[in-house]
Amino acid sequence: MDDDARQQAYADFNEAVNMAPAALETFLDSEDSKRVGWKGEDGKGSGESVGHKSGKRIIEIKRTKKADLTDDDYAHMKKVVGYVHRHLAQGGPAEDKEHSDWRYSLMNWGHDPCK
Template sequence: MAPGSSLGWDEIRREFDTVVNMTPAELVKWLDTEESQSVGWTRKGEQESVGHQSGRRIVEIKRKKTAELTDEDYAHMRKVVGYVRRHEAQGGPAGDKRHSRWRYSLMNWGHDPLRGK
């Protein structure tokens, strides 16, 4: 089991693979856009937002085989699942979701809320 979690690693991986609905290639391309870089909270003294850093980490995780995943990878997967679930529950803005900071932020975390809609 992952540290501090009642979920087993297999379940964490399944949840992660469910909420991260962008491929590594799509996410890499997205992270290079102005829209991606325009959203999110940046820690003091850093240049890159937390979400943007997460996106890069997600790409690394998605490219690993299950046997290569570390405890830190599973901890990050749990963080991604929590972030996406919380922000999806907000439902986004009432107006244009396609061009919203809400969507852009979720996409930095590997989740396009408009995919499949």
């Protein structure tokens, strides 16, 4: 990834992720966070969701100095931006967005649509 692509990924990530690391960390500890999201191929809903794992990685990235970010970090940033944009485009529920699985899923990925 060249410098221009890194700069763009960094800017897009920081626009998409509107939760501070401490707020995201607090949310990831909640039952709502752990309850939502895709949990794998087994269909049993066991284990940690993809979004929950991503949230942990987002916290690490946000707490890392820009100069120390790796290509893997930038790849994850792009994945986060893609997810947030796709999920927002779907639109949330007509009523009670604040307490919806749609919002909680986005929050696992570091974006609170109610902010």
